[in-house]
Amino acid sequence: MAYPSPPPVSTATTTADDRRATATISDIHSDVLETHILTRLNGRTLASAACTSTQLHTLASQESLWTNICHSTWPSTALPRVRDIISTFPNGSRSFFSDSFPPADTAISGNQSSNHDNSSELISAVDIYYKNKLIFSKVVETETVSGWFICSPFRIDLLDPKDTVATQMPHPNTDDTCQYLEDDLTLSWIIIDPIERRAMDLSSHRPVSVQRHWLSGEVQVWFTTVLTGEKGSASEFVQCGIVVTCGRSTEGEMRVIEVSLQVEDMDGMHLNGRDSLVILERTLEGKRGKTGRREAEGKRKFLEFQERKTERKERRLRTEGALDMMCVAFGILGFTSLGLYIFCI
Known part of the structure; x- marks a missing residue:
């Protein structure tokens, strides 16, 4: 029994599929990356993304992104006194986040x-x-x-x-x-x-x-x-x-x-x-x-x-106890010597 042959594949469809299969992050428009993707990342993820390509490094260095991350992570940084100080950091909010997010x-x-x-x-x-x-x-x-x-x-x-x-x-x-x-x-x-x-x-x-x-x-x-x-x-x-x-x-x-x-x-x-x-x-x-x-x-x-x-406190107490014992021993020895001296006189 003969089976029907499959329909011919469209060249246009194949080309479109190939383009989708080989699409990279650079094919996404910068406005879409900055507005709809990078703004959803936390600080650690944004810093990692900045290391993947020149385009992402440029976009991820935007001061507004790091300012929003600092404010959402630490609301106190949005207060005027801290906000003004952060603006004087070498790279602004990005430098502040790099200093403050890891523990000392x-x-x-x-x-x-x-x-x-x-x-x-x-x-x-x-x-x-x-x-x-x-x-x-x-x-x-x-x-x-x-x-x-x-x-x-x-x-x-x-x-x-x-x-x-x-x-x-x-x-x-x-x-x-x-x-x-x-x-x-x-x-x-x-x-x-x-x-x-x-x-x-x-x-x-x-x-x-x-x-x-x-x-x-x-x-x-x-x-x-x-x-x-x-x-x-x-x-x-x-x-x-x-x-x-x-x-x-x-x-x-x-x-x-x-x-x-x-x-x-x-x-x-x-x-x-x-x-x-x-x-x-x-x-x-x-x-x-x-x-x-x-x-x-x-x-x-x-x-x-x-x-x-x-441990340090216990060691100090042991040392103080030994000194106390030595003082008592010297006191007894002195008292005994004095008694013997009086007795001999």
Whole structure:
């Protein structure tokens, strides 16, 4: 039985199919790329796309794209003070995003130079999200030249004692471990040096610890960055701790009553303004960490810092105990010698 022959293939159709099969990103009009594609990308994806071709590199370098990304990632950057500073960065919003999106991760070296005299202030741009919804955004300016700042313990507070921020976070029950806060609460604390035009994020992005006070019911949520000395010495470890304190409101939900930043050494002592500023400036000059491991690395370094601090405290207590024993022994020996001397007389 003879089967009918297939219909002839149109040359025009074949040519059109070939063109569609060999189409590349360069065949898309620049207006379509810039308006409908690149505007939908986040910062990391946009930076990757810029490395694929000359055309995409040119389009992805548009200041408006990076400005929108910064504003959507950190709403505090849209406030006038920060917006004006970002405009002075070498490549504008693109440079700011490159500095701020990766976590701070640098070796603190005593050989690095510090431009302490050039930094008259630090700018803090802070944003807190719960379940991807913004609950708090603020910019704070901190002067760094007064004697009070230099000699006092370094601390930046975002809220006045009477100020609180309403949230939709449910207050935990008595036996609640507050696990939902570790999963749903995120924070960024970007420190900006307006003179040197540098920025960095000091937050671990997600909490490294959530603690609830047994009596008051207040919840403290910790975000930290641990800066490590390049020689690995325990004395060179410091922790930049961000604490968000939440209390219960009359509606049964939690209110943010305190947000603060402090720098702590391995002995549990809070560093003063001068020492903290030197450390922050060195970190601003340093390299950035890997964005893909930000949250895991933040918690790992926090736990390692706590372990090293505990070991150091126990070692100090053992040393003090041995010294106390030596003092008692010398005291007994002296008393015995005095008694023998009196007896012999």
